[in-house]
Amino acid sequence: MNEELFVSGRNIPNIDPHLHIWHWPIPLYLFLGGLAAGILFFAALFTILGKEDKVPGAIKLAPLVAPVAIVIGLAALMFDLTHMLYFWRLYTTIRIESPMSWGAWVLMVMTPISFAWAFMYFRDVFPNFHWPFKWLYTIEDWLKTYKIWLAWALIPLTIVLGIYTGILLSAFNARPLWNNAILGPLFLTSGLSTGAAMNILFAKTPYERHLFGKIDLGLIIVELFFIIHMIMGYYAGPTAQREAVQLLMGGEFTVMFFVFIILMGLVFPLILETFELMGAKVWAAIPAILVLLGGAVLRFLMVDAGQMTRYLY
Amino acid sequence: MITRRKFIKISALGMGAATMGAGAIQLLGAHSKSSNYAIQDFTRYPTYCEVCFWKCAGWTYVDKEGNIVKIKGNDKDTHSNGRFCPRGTGGVGMYHDTDRLQVPLIRVKDGDNETFKEATWDEALELIASKMKSIKAKYGPEAFGLLKHGAPGKHMEHLFKSYGSDTIGEPAYAQCRGPRETAFSMTFGSWVGSPEPTDIRDTKCLVLIGSHIGENMHNGQVQEMSDAIDNGATIITVDPRLSTAASKSKYWLAIKPATDLALLLAWIHVIIEEELYDKKYVEQYGYGFDELKNHVRDMTPEWAYGITTIKPSVIRETAREMAHAAPAVIVHPGRHVVWYGDDTQRGRAVAILNGLLGSWGRRGGFYFPEGKSIPKYPHPPYPDTKWSWETLGEQYPLAEMGITTEIIRASIPSEAKDGHLVKAWMVAGTNLIKSIPNKRLIEDAINSIDFMVVVDTMPSDIAGYADVVLPECTYLERYDGIRSASHRHPSIALRMPAAKPKYETKPAWWIAKQIGERLGLQAYFNYKNYEEVLDWQLKKIGSSLEEMQKIGVKNFDREENPLYLSEGEPYEFNTNTGKIEFYSTELENKGFDPLPKYTPHPEPPAGFYRLNYGRAPMHTFSRTVNNPNLNDLMDENSLWVNPKSAKVMGIKNGQYVWLKNQDDILSTFPIKVRITERIRWDSVYMVHGFGQTNKSMSRTYGKGAADTEMITHIMTDPIMGGTGMRGNFVMLLTENPHTNKNAPQKEEQES
Amino acid sequence: MRYAMVIDTLKCVGCSDCVVACQTENNVPVGYCRDWVTESVGGTYPSVEIELRSERCNHCSNAPCVRCCPTGASHIVEGGIVLVTHDECIGCGACIESCPYDARYTHPDGYVDKCTFCMHRVEKGQKPACVAVCPTKCMYFGDLDDANSEVSQLLKKREHKVLAPEAGTQPNVFYLI
Numbered sequence A: 001m002n003e004e005l006f007v008s009g010r011n012i013p014n015i016d017p018h019l020h021i022w023h024w025p026i027p028l029y030l031f032l033g034g035l036a037a038g039i040l041f042f043a044a045l046f047t048i049l050g051k052e053d054k055v056p057g058a059i060k061l062a063p064l065v066a067p068v069a070i071v072i073g074l075a076a077l078m079f080d081l082t083h084m085l086y087f088w089r090l091y092t093t094i095r096i097e098s099p100m101s102w103g104a105w106v107l108m109v110m111t112p113i114s115f116a117w118a119f120m121y122f123r124d125v126f127p128n129f130h131w132p133f134k135w136l137y138t139i140e141d142w143l144k145t146y147k148i149w150l151a152w153a154l155i156p157l158t159i160v161l162g163i164y165t166g167i168l169l170s171a172f173n174a175r176p177l178w179n180n181a182i183l184g185p186l187f188l189t190s191g192l193s194t195g196a197a198m199n200i201l202f203a204k205t206p207y208e209r210h211l212f213g214k215i216d217l218g219l220i221i222v223e224l225f226f227i228i229h230m231i232m233g234y235y236a237g238p239t240a241q242r243e244a245v246q247l248l249m250g251g252e253f254t255v256m257f258f259v260f261i262i263l264m265g266l267v268f269p270l271i272l273e274t275f276e277l278m279g280a281k282v283w284a285a286i287p288a289i290l291v292l293l294g295g296a297v298l299r300f301l302m303v304d305a306g307q308m309t310r311y312l313y
Numbered sequence B: 001m002i003t004r005r006k007f008i009k010i011s012a013l014g015m016g017a018a019t020m021g022a023g024a025i026q027l028l029g030a031h032s033k034s035s036n037y038a039i040q041d042f043t044r045y046p047t048y049c050e051v052c053f054w055k056c057a058g059w060t061y062v063d064k065e066g067n068i069v070k071i072k073g074n075d076k077d078t079h080s081n082g083r084f085c086p087r088g089t090g091g092v093g094m095y096h097d098t099d100r101l102q103v104p105l106i107r108v109k110d111g112d113n114e115t116f117k118e119a120t121w122d123e124a125l126e127l128i129a130s131k132m133k134s135i136k137a138k139y140g141p142e143a144f145g146l147l148k149h150g151a152p153g154k155h156m157e158h159l160f161k162s163y164g165s166d167t168i169g170e171p172a173y174a175q176c177r178g179p180r181e182t183a184f185s186m187t188f189g190s191w192v193g194s195p196e197p198t199d200i201r202d203t204k205c206l207v208l209i210g211s212h213i214g215e216n217m218h219n220g221q222v223q224e225m226s227d228a229i230d231n232g233a234t235i236i237t238v239d240p241r242l243s244t245a246a247s248k249s250k251y252w253l254a255i256k257p258a259t260d261l262a263l264l265l266a267w268i269h270v271i272i273e274e275e276l277y278d279k280k281y282v283e284q285y286g287y288g289f290d291e292l293k294n295h296v297r298d299m300t301p302e303w304a305y306g307i308t309t310i311k312p313s314v315i316r317e318t319a320r321e322m323a324h325a326a327p328a329v330i331v332h333p334g335r336h337v338v339w340y341g342d343d344t345q346r347g348r349a350v351a352i353l354n355g356l357l358g359s360w361g362r363r364g365g366f367y368f369p370e371g372k373s374i375p376k377y378p379h380p381p382y383p384d385t386k387w388s389w390e391t392l393g394e395q396y397p398l399a400e401m402g403i404t405t406e407i408i409r410a411s412i413p414s415e416a417k418d419g420h421l422v423k424a425w426m427v428a429g430t431n432l433i434k435s436i437p438n439k440r441l442i443e444d445a446i447n448s449i450d451f452m453v454v455v456d457t458m459p460s461d462i463a464g465y466a467d468v469v470l471p472e473c474t475y476l477e478r479y480d481g482i483r484s485a486s487h488r489h490p491s492i493a494l495r496m497p498a499a500k501p502k503y504e505t506k507p508a509w510w511i512a513k514q515i516g517e518r519l520g521l522q523a524y525f526n527y528k529n530y531e532e533v534l535d536w537q538l539k540k541i542g543s544s545l546e547e548m549q550k551i552g553v554k555n556f557d558r559e560e561n562p563l564y565l566s567e568g569e570p571y572e573f574n575t576n577t578g579k580i581e582f583y584s585t586e587l588e589n590k591g592f593d594p595l596p597k598y599t600p601h602p603e604p605p606a607g608f609y610r611l612n613y614g615r616a617p618m619h620t621f622s623r624t625v626n627n628p629n630l631n632d633l634m635d636e637n638s639l640w641v642n643p644k645s646a647k648v649m650g651i652k653n654g655q656y657v658w659l660k661n662q663d664d665i666l667s668t669f670p671i672k673v674r675i676t677e678r679i680r681w682d683s684v685y686m687v688h689g690f691g692q693t694n695k696s697m698s699r700t701y702g703k704g705a706a707d708t709e710m711i712t713h714i715m716t717d718p719i720m721g722g723t724g725m726r727g728n729f730v731m732l733l734t735e736n737p738h739t740n741k742n743a744p745q746k747e748e749q750e751s
Numbered sequence C: 001m002r003y004a005m006v007i008d009t010l011k012c013v014g015c016s017d018c019v020v021a022c023q024t025e026n027n028v029p030v031g032y033c034r035d036w037v038t039e040s041v042g043g044t045y046p047s048v049e050i051e052l053r054s055e056r057c058n059h060c061s062n063a064p065c066v067r068c069c070p071t072g073a074s075h076i077v078e079g080g081i082v083l084v085t086h087d088e089c090i091g092c093g094a095c096i097e098s099c100p101y102d103a104r105y106t107h108p109d110g111y112v113d114k115c116t117f118c119m120h121r122v123e124k125g126q127k128p129a130c131v132a133v134c135p136t137k138c139m140y141f142g143d144l145d146d147a148n149s150e151v152s153q154l155l156k157k158r159e160h161k162v163l164a165p166e167a168g169t170q171p172n173v174f175y176l177i
């Protein structure tokens, strides 16, 4: 029999049974970041494609969610900092090698842009609303004039933000479950997918709903592909990764993974959306909500399970 | 039966007096924002450690606010060589522990209800003095017994001898090293003593019979064993468990428990038969070699194999290794050697083996230690006593110190002989409930006596039984006697306070003097404070208090005799024959086997496992279990179980179990199972000291189980009265056997 | 200059003095630790072996904790010592997640803390506290760039290993086996 134990020091509640440094705020932050990225990506994309009139929900309505999501996400991130009063240190330096650093900077840039976008269409959504100051109208006009530039800026920014939510985790070689190159694209896809789902919820026209249904369908297929690839990658990886993936395949997180993420978050919406596209009567909100929940659970699972995996002990 | 003296949980009395703010729990004051903390300038004061009895000398560091922050070894010290062991380093926790005793406590009865009330020192001391007077008047001073250990014991011993009582005992004899001291006295005419004069750093072969150096953290031994490893010495460890030392050994002899004597005799057989012994040495210094040779003739490795399960080839090979290294070989005498009741005889076999190998008085074997004798501060001669520890231990003719269990027995009227009844106790610096086996006997005794004082720093298990509890300050807050070490050369060390005593605590010397004065014994305490005594003594040996406060340790050159015997040097051993007695004339005179014999000991009955116990390097008995720093390293003990046995019992790693011993005694608390290959299938192992029953030890109360509770079958050594404790067997219970889940087991038994 | 620690597992007895000594030297609060001791047991009774190891930050030459730190609080100084500047640390936990050895912890005051190789002592020419206290003298500290240093010599003479080499961090704490 082999045995490995801590004689002293580490078998204390502050560190073991396993490091649990990142609590619920981090997956929440990753989810909301991905969601905001997805929403703004589509808003920007269709603006550039000149489809403003065809997808008003995606361009005007859903983006109202983005700044809220980003602010809540940022607040969650701040909340999980243990030395919170020093958070401004994030913005005294740019550290290219630190995903946390460029994530913070991307968000820094994204926050005003997301506000600007929401602001620009706010009165389109609420026609009876009036700005209290004259200069706000000036800004609104100015923004609308240059919105195409804003849209162009958003394309790379949202992709970076979307990928970032995955890379933040996959950059950590130390956690075998996180340490795989697919996490970035997977989280980006999942973010886009949740964005599309949000657009389904906010769709103003059946055309818009169908369009995003189709897009989401494609994204879900890509996501499933990534997940299968990821799992195979773990099995092909070193011992630590093979052990890590056991958490998902027959371990503590198996039910959460297969039932909530694969089945409810991906397969069901896939089936429902296919039916809907084929003309069956499905209440479109159901697959959309499932996708959103699945996206959230994916982050919670990966963050939680990842922290339990390690090289030693 | 309603007990006269109920166990009082000290927590019951809202120790409000001086509870510290929660901040104090953070231990070392405020944390600073940067690592600059460590660069601060500290003041250091000399001390010697009281966390165990190795007495390493070191320095206590105090920051600008007067907080004690760290303790380090004194480079000049022969016990520590500048390196403390974990317990010594963690000694700071003793000072910072907020669970410490803070004020004197007096037991008060209110109908059936008994509690402690906080008292002034005057009240408490007055009460003790009046009891000491009345006991003396009614029964004679001898009826007031002293059970003590460590530094406080020395001061109390002086008080008791001045008062007229030499009814004194400590667990470091009959529960510890008594048998080996008697065995070595019988053989070499000299105790092994402490620190052991084992020349480990220069040895070529170190043989450990159970002594688990590395877990047994006696500093000098550990350090030198490491030197020996560096020097490529062969280590042979005989232990049924894979001790840490065993894991470092070239040979680990996984012996069947309780059979060591057979192995030792077989080794002796091989060394004699193969003529591997030091012929010149044996011829010049030995006595009774031929008798020995005859005696072991049939004790072949093949014979021993059947008993010990150690292969004959291994026995021969290891015997040759020893002989090859001789005389730079040490068959270690061990220290806690009260195992199976024939311990003096096992010690004799160890001594004989060393004698044959010629290691006594030889480089790499045992050196001749030399110490500085400290003159006694002048006082009138102690009064004669009518009876004493010697009288109580008469049954054990070769006992050389007080036998705690005999003093305890003599406290029970039906057991006391010749009217030598002990009526009251002072307990200073020993936690009898944990250190003396057979709790029943202790509780009977406690219920029989009229009065009991406990002097302790912590609300220990025993404090709960006292009529008066006196809070001593920790060793970091007081002066104490000079530590005079016998070592390769003489050295002395000073202990001085690094901080003022916290709360209302006082040093033992002050307590002794206060009681003495109240008894009219001023002449024995003819000084204002202890500095005066120390300065007087130090000046007599060519130093001074002032000097020692600066240097902490002073080393002297040897004056008496050389460190080792020189080739062929005539030497008279302090035995009846003046020789190394392979054949012990003294044992023969007293009616014991003059040569050690192997006798089998009982084995665990079906369903039971032999209870083995030992030390964890980061704890000292029960005295450190509540220490915040050391508790941090290990906060409960576990029960080692072999995977095979665990499978048979269906027990899982990490599961909690209760224990029941052969006498149906249940453990009060459950203990966590550690399934490990380091232990035999017929034994379980646990670290001694855990399973605190006093709730006021908040960090450790109820954590782990106490081996002592399970030790009710005692195999007494007929030669010196040692309490053999390794003949107990336990069963593992997965369900809580206590019907009242919270009640300590004691109350259950009484119903 | 490349500081390194070499620890002889054949002498370590797992006493954990290194852990308490670090605690009192560096004011590590009770309940936390910068170093710790592990025990590995292998075999079947009575043919059993154990390895005891005192572990801490490896002051990796390729330190992911420094790379992932968004503020630069985690940094490397002269001699390769990896440090955390407490008042630049925001407590984001990235470095903790990035360390394959779990060598860092969050101090109750919020910042992340870990072994400093006792910089404050090393600067003064002293040994780190854990090295200085170890009763078995099984820990060695010195400069690997100096071929004559005790640590270089030991690594030359004795078989050794580092922990989790597959993590690619290039540790500077070595274990003699």
Ligand SMILES: Nc1nc2c(c(=O)[nH]1)N[C@H]1C(S)=C(S)[C@@H](COP(=O)(O)OP(=O)(O)OC[C@H]3O[C@@H](n4cnc5c(=O)[nH]c(N)nc54)[C@H](O)[C@@H]3O)O[C@H]1N2
Pocket (backbone or CB within 6 Å): B052, B053, B176, B177, B209, B210, B211, B212, B213, B215, B216, B217, B218, B238, B239, B240, B241, B243, B255, B256, B257, B258, B259, B260, B334, B335, B336, B337, B339, B612, B613, B614, B615, B616, B617, B618, B619, B620, B621, B726
């Ligand atoms: N850390 C620490 N160190 C201490 C102390 C402490 O409290 N803590 N106390 C000090 C004191 S006062 C003493 S007396 C010493 C005691 O230290 P030792 O003299 O080393 O203690 P023992 O109890 O004799 O040894 C325990 C070992 O004996 C083994 N053993 C059990 N049964 C048998 C048997 O039948 N045969 C053989 N060969 N071995 C057996 C056990 O497996 C265990 O490894 O330690 C001293 N050092």
Ligand SMILES: Nc1nc2c(c(=O)[nH]1)N[C@H]1C(S)=C(S)[C@@H](COP(=O)(O)OP(=O)(O)OC[C@H]3O[C@@H](n4cnc5c(=O)[nH]c(N)nc54)[C@H](O)[C@@H]3O)O[C@H]1N2
Pocket (backbone or CB within 6 Å): B050, B149, B150, B151, B152, B171, B172, B175, B176, B177, B335, B336, B428, B429, B430, B431, B432, B434, B435, B436, B437, B455, B456, B457, B458, B460, B461, B472, B473, B474, B475, B508, B613, B614, B620, B621, B622, B623, B624, B688, B707, B708, B711, B725
């Ligand atoms: N079951 C079992 N019993 C054993 C042993 C075993 O291994 N197993 N070991 C035996 C051995 S080898 C020995 S040496 C004995 C040791 O027996 P003890 O010396 O009785 O052991 P401790 O449990 O350390 O108890 C010491 C008490 O002194 C207190 N104390 C500590 N420092 C001070 C101080 O400065 N002043 C005062 N006044 N009190 C202080 C502590 O709080 C504690 O209550 O136990 C023996 N008994």
Ligand code: SF4
Pocket (backbone or CB within 6 Å): B049, B050, B051, B052, B053, B054, B055, B056, B080, B084, B085, B086, B087, B088, B089, B217, B218, B219, B220, B620
């Ligand atoms: S061996 Fe350890 S506990 Fe004992 S006196 Fe020395 S430092 Fe103190």
Ligand code: SF4
Pocket (backbone or CB within 6 Å): C011, C012, C013, C014, C015, C016, C017, C018, C019, C037, C053, C054, C133, C134, C135, C136, C137, C138, C139
């Ligand atoms: S102090 Fe030394 S012997 Fe003790 S655990 Fe640490 S490295 Fe090992």
Ligand code: SF4
Pocket (backbone or CB within 6 Å): C056, C057, C058, C059, C060, C063, C064, C065, C066, C082, C098, C099, C100, C101, C102, C103, C104, C114, C169
């Ligand atoms: S051991 Fe961990 S904390 Fe230390 S340098 Fe390496 S990665 Fe960083």
Ligand code: SF4
Pocket (backbone or CB within 6 Å): C068, C069, C070, C071, C072, C073, C074, C084, C088, C089, C090, C091, C092, C093, C094, C095, C096, C112
């Ligand atoms: S917790 Fe502090 S040191 Fe660690 S990565 Fe974040 S800012 Fe840097």
Ligand code: SF4
Pocket (backbone or CB within 6 Å): C021, C022, C023, C025, C026, C034, C035, C056, C114, C115, C116, C117, C118, C128, C129, C130, C131
């Ligand atoms: S080098 Fe210093 S900081 Fe690092 S573990 Fe050792 S004592 Fe602690």
Ligand SMILES: [Mo]
Pocket (backbone or CB within 6 Å): B172, B175, B176, B177, B335, B336
């Ligand atoms: Mo002892």
